[in-house]
Amino acid sequence: MQDTLIHKGRIAEFIHELMQDSQVIAPVSVGGQARFKPIESPEEVEWGYGNTTVSPTEFILPHSESLFQFEQRGTDFNLTYNIDNVNRTILGIRPCDVSSLRMLDEVFKGKYEDPYYLSRRNHTTLIAMMCLEPGGSCFCSSFGTGPGLDAEAGADLLLVDLGEAFYVQVFTERGQTIMERVASMGTPATSADREQVEVLAVQAASNMPRTLDLEGLPEAMGQLFESAYWDKISRKCLACGACTYLCPVCYCFDVFDTCSQAQGERVRCWDACTFKSFALLSGGHNPRPSIKESYRQKMYHKFKFAIERHGYALCVGCGRCLEACPVDMDIVQVLSGAKSQVVEVV
Amino acid sequence: MTHTATQVRGLVEVVDEHHPEAERVPVLTRARSGTSIMVDTEKTERIRERVRGLLSEGRVEYFIGYEAGSDPLHVSPSFVQQTDEVEHLVWNLMSINNLVTYLKRYRKQRMGLLVKGCDSRSVIELLKLHQVKRENVYLLGVPCTGILDPKKVAARCNPAAILAIREDHDLVFIEVGVEGRTDEPQVLEFEKHDLLFDKCRSCDYPNPLVYDELVGDPVPVRARVGGKFEDVEHLEQSSIEERLSFWQEQFNKCIRCYACKNVCPMCFCAECLWEKRDPQWVTKYPNPNDTFTFHMIRAYHMVGRCTGCMECERVCPVDIPLGTIFKKIEKDCLELFDYQPGLELDVVPPLSTFDEGDQSQEDLLR
Ligand code: SF4
Ligand code: SF4
Ligand code: SF4
Ligand code: SF4
Ligand code: SF4
Numbered sequence: 001m002q003d004t005l006i007h008k009g010r011i012a013e014f015i016h017e018l019m020q021d022s023q024v025i026a027p028v029s030v031g032g033q034a035r036f037k038p039i040e041s042p043e044e045v046e047w048g049y050g051n052t053t054v055s056p057t058e059f060i061l062p063h064s065e066s067l068f069q070f071e072q073r074g075t076d077f078n079l080t081y082n083i084d085n086v087n088r089t090i091l092g093i094r095p096c097d098v099s100s101l102r103m104l105d106e107v108f109k110g111k112y113e114d115p116y117y118l119s120r121r122n123h124t125t126l127i128a129m130m131c132l133e134p135g136g137s138c139f140c141s142s143f144g145t146g147p148g149l150d151a152e153a154g155a156d157l158l159l160v161d162l163g164e165a166f167y168v169q170v171f172t173e174r175g176q177t178i179m180e181r182v183a184s185m186g187t188p189a190t191s192a193d194r195e196q197v198e199v200l201a202v203q204a205a206s207n208m209p210r211t212l213d214l215e216g217l218p219e220a221m222g223q224l225f226e227s228a229y230w231d232k233i234s235r236k237c238l239a240c241g242a243c244t245y246l247c248p249v250c251y252c253f254d255v256f257d258t259c260s261q262a263q264g265e266r267v268r269c270w271d272a273c274t275f276k277s278f279a280l281l282s283g284g285h286n287p288r289p290s291i292k293e294s295y296r297q298k299m300y301h302k303f304k305f306a307i308e309r310h311g312y313a314l315c316v317g318c319g320r321c322l323e324a325c326p327v328d329m330d331i332v333q334v335l336s337g338a339k340s341q342v343v344e345v346v
Numbered sequence: 347m348t349h350t351a352t353q354v355r356g357l358v359e360v361v362d363e364h365h366p367e368a369e370r371v372p373v374l375t376r377a378r379s380g381t382s383i384m385v386d387t388e389k390t391e392r393i394r395e396r397v398r399g400l401l402s403e404g405r406v407e408y409f410i411g412y413e414a415g416s417d418p419l420h421v422s423p424s425f426v427q428q429t430d431e432v433e434h435l436v437w438n439l440m441s442i443n444n445l446v447t448y449l450k451r452y453r454k455q456r457m458g459l460l461v462k463g464c465d466s467r468s469v470i471e472l473l474k475l476h477q478v479k480r481e482n483v484y485l486l487g488v489p490c491t492g493i494l495d496p497k498k499v500a501a502r503c504n505p506a507a508i509l510a511i512r513e514d515h516d517l518v519f520i521e522v523g524v525e526g527r528t529d530e531p532q533v534l535e536f537e538k539h540d541l542l543f544d545k546c547r548s549c550d551y552p553n554p555l556v557y558d559e560l561v562g563d564p565v566p567v568r569a570r571v572g573g574k575f576e577d578v579e580h581l582e583q584s585s586i587e588e589r590l591s592f593w594q595e596q597f598n599k600c601i602r603c604y605a606c607k608n609v610c611p612m613c614f615c616a617e618c619l620w621e622k623r624d625p626q627w628v629t630k631y632p633n634p635n636d637t638f639t640f641h642m643i644r645a646y647h648m649v650g651r652c653t654g655c656m657e658c659e660r661v662c663p664v665d666i667p668l669g670t671i672f673k674k675i676e677k678d679c680l681e682l683f684d685y686q687p688g689l690e691l692d693v694v695p696p697l698s699t700f701d702e703g704d705q706s707q708e709d710l711l712r
Pocket of ligand 4 (some may be wrong): 602603604605662665
């Protein structure tokens with residue numbers, strides 16, 4: 001598949017073309033902060049953003065969604081399912097967030113298929129943006145989930161900012177179809193352009209400010225479950241939902257009904273294992289009674305159970321959990337610290 | 347006032363070729379290599395010495411201070427229980443967290459706590475509301491010369507490239523460069539005032555108002571630039587429709603992560619309405635009405651209680667200007683009741699008392 005250069009002067013036209021048959025989701029300024037939102041015109045796009053605080057994966061697994069409406073009819077119920085099949089294009093999604101969707105896929109189309117998630121996922125085109133300057137909390141290169149992107153990651157197209165123009169790399173058939181439609185807007189990329197992209201990728205990776213060495217981590221955690229280390233580490237945690245809600249790989253949800261008289265709806269919305277009441281059972285027992293247990297659960301789910309179950313950690317190194325944490329809880333430091341505990345014991 | 351900055355490097359770090367002469371004190375291993383955490387040596391040493399004393403005398407079970415954070419822009423709360431952990435403690439110009447918020451978790455234990463001027467006001471208000479016992483807390487007060495706002499720093503230089511931040515009187519020097527790149531690091535110079543948190547720029551009480559001992563000489567109040575209530579006054583002048591649309595846009599960003607509520611030292615209900623499961627009064631579904639109600643309930647509950655520590659605003663991941671709400675309340679409280687929370691222990695909060703001279707309901711609604 002031929003790579004293309006689209007001059008920045010023609011990018012508005014490109015976006016217009018995307019808007020013909022899909023809702024385009026791109027980073028815009030909302031109340032002073034960059035966030036992915038549906039745009040009405042290409043001018044709204046904020047190109048100068050880093051990684052947004054809230055991941056655009058919220059358009060695939062939204063904070064909350066109505067699953068179905070119900071209405072009582074005599075002795076029976078009428079159900080109306082809300083399957084979202086709007087065509088969307090997420091423009092400018094970062095490599096780490098693209099990779100997070102692959103991990104969510106495992107959850108929502110593994111043993112049980114979740115029609116709500118899958119419909120949105122299948123109706124969404126991903127046009128990724130390569131990272132040239134990693135943010136201060138990024139460590140995606142530790143997982144191979146950024147700052148560049150390969151064809152397997154699941155994006156349809158990848159844009160690379162070359163200053164005057166965007167280099168466009170095609171990964172999928174869907175991406176190819178888009179590029180055919182906009183063929184008149186670009187010129188074929190040369191091998192010099194390709195080289196420039198490669199240089200930028202190497203540079204970005206070498207500027208990655210943090211690294212996490214996963215080697216031996218699940219084994220170390222296996223020995224550490226009862227350790228006082230978790231008590232010590234978690235003491236500063238405020239049991240909020242900032243790190244979980246912003247994590248593009250966290251997927252825990254809560255389901256509840258809202259009713260008024262004979263009708264209502266069933267809603268699914270994000271939940272966070274870091275909240276105190278997350279594990280509360282009916283009857284009042286809480287198997288994770290304190291912050292130690294809840295924070296530990298978060299770490300074990302992502303870095304032990306997930307690695308054992310799926311072969312990878314539920315983390316793409318986007319750094320949002322650190323960036324948003326009121327008390328500067330640094331996941332890289334917490335996990336490296338866990339490993340060194342075991343080394344010390346041995 | 348002197349500020350000697352000392353180079354404190356993580357144990358994993360290589361030799362610092364840029365400051366070969368600087369003293370190296372190992373702290374906890376940090377994730378980001380190549381960076382340095384600068385500390386105020388005098389205060390840091392004093393804090394460590396006193397905490398060592400408090401722990402070995404059995405005065406406190408825990409001492410809560412600050413330790414080096416994930417990068418030069420941050421410190422992190424530090425819980426010290428044993429004397430050999432005392433070396434983790436630091437004090438520098440990033441020491442922002444209001445550690446008083448942890449007191450609600452340790453009501454029955456003897457705790458030691460580091461407090462700045464603003465933080466000490468939270469302690470006073472908690473004492474008035476009988477949430478802590480004075481004899482259970484040992485307060486090390488730090489006269490504070492202002493804390494840098496990481497967002498303001500990030501607006502001026504790439505946070506990923508910051509290697510060290512150092513201050514000299516009213517100037518701040520930020521060393522930038524990228525590990526792995528061969529270019530010489532650059533040193534950028536800023537007026538400290540421009541990088542301070544807004545609350546520090548208009549701080550009336552830099553010296554703790556309640557403490558057991560101070561770890562430095564009291565400092566003068568910083569000359570204020572602009573009014574403290576500027577943002578509130580600006581909003582007050584706009585129409586009710588404009589205000590509504592302003593707050594709607596802001597609250598629509600809210601993800602209901604409750605960081606603002608959980609960080610607040612004055613939000614101390616043992617069971618919070620917003621997280622209660624049995625019965626569940628509100629769901630986690632961030633519909634606009636619930637979110638609006640969430641913020642308004644917090645606002646009403648904070649009348650005469652919020653001491654303006656601005657932690658809620660600092661921690662909001664989606665940058666909602668929550669401080670403006672609480673400044674509005676502070677301003678109203680001051681105008682209507684001539685009361686400012688967190689100042690004097692023996693003045694009763696306005697909502698805990700009744701005075702015939704209070705303005706009538708008609709006056710309030712005018
Ligand atoms: S964001 Fe920080 S304080 Fe909040 S739950 Fe996560 S680790 Fe704890
Ligand atoms: S755990 Fe943290 S760094 Fe990893 S994907 Fe989630 S938010 Fe990003
Ligand atoms: S984590 Fe990697 S992919 Fe994500 S924003 Fe940072 S550099 Fe880009
Ligand atoms: S911290 Fe911000 S996003 Fe989180 S609940 Fe508070 S206002 Fe909403
Ligand atoms: S409401 Fe905000 S400013 Fe007021 S005490 Fe709580 S955290 Fe501090």
